[in-house]
Amino acid sequence: MDAWRRGLNALPRLIAGAPPIVVILVGGLALLLGALIVTRPLTxxxxxxxxxxxxxxxxxxxxxxxxxxxxGWAARIFAALWVVLGLAMLLGLGRTLELLPVALALLLLVGGAQAVVDALVGGTLSQRVLWAASGAAQIVFAVLSLTWPDVT
Structure with missing residues (x-):
């Protein structure tokens, strides 16, 4: 299993050995955040x-x-990009709200580029096709996000 796919299950892996109360608290917090985003998406x-x-x-x-x-090096570069973009969003909260469409487009571009690199580097044929299609879709949505910010 490659590093990118392992990252999709980051939260369960991080709390796997935690006491039950921590798992319950993290699950409750995730549920609350999801409910807030679903019920009040624009506020x-x-x-x-x-x-x-x-x-x-x-x-x-x-x-x-x-x-x-x-x-090798590609995984470290993408990991650093994710960390830098995540910190930029968290540290620039006031300005990020105005730049949210641009930030989301950048995250989509990074994710798309990472999927395309994964498709070029290795895996079975079906994995490569899936990663290439996923990467292309993310890049298309990033371009749409940048060119049509009102909808974003």
């Missing part, structure tokens, strides 16, 4: 920014911790 932009920033930061940190034999 919780700050919450969305925090959620996306934390997600990018944790994803990058998990990628740094994963073994990098398959992709």
């Amino acid at each position: 919780s932009l700050l919450l969305l920014t925090v959620y996306v920033g934390l997600s990018a930061l944790v994803f990058g940190l998990v990628q740094f911790a994963a073994p990098h034999q398959e992709r």
